[in-house]
Amino acid sequence: MVPICVQCGTTSNPCRCKVVGPTLGFLAFAAAAVVEWPVGALVYCFKHMKGRKIMAHPATVIYPSVTNAIPI
Template identity: 80%
Template sequence: MPVVGIPLCVECGTRSNPCRCKVVGPTLGFLAFAVAAAVEWPVGALVYCFRHIKGRRIMAHPAAVVYPAVSNAFPI
């Protein structure tokens, strides 16, 4: 039986903490991105059929808003 693990994202070179590496923020940001994308990309694709610019904004929302907001909320 295969085991599926949680992806571990590491961001080094940041100035938000003394050790200059972030693990918790980017990992939770990725998980929030994946959940938001699973919901918003099909909706955005449907909206894109009728309103192109609005559909593009909906599909870009997880990468442009959700991931940075969650990732920056955790300094470690």
């Protein structure tokens, strides 16, 4: 099963719909989350704020940057 994400109402292209960017963004998010969430949970045991930042990184940095880099 391949996930397909659709984002409508965007102004980055003439048809106002994005499929490729959000789908690749989700796949990049999932790959980063597999690595960063366990590491963040371990770091959280010792440094709470640093652990939270590590666990939030896929959602706050990776997904938006990949999604916005591809206009279609």
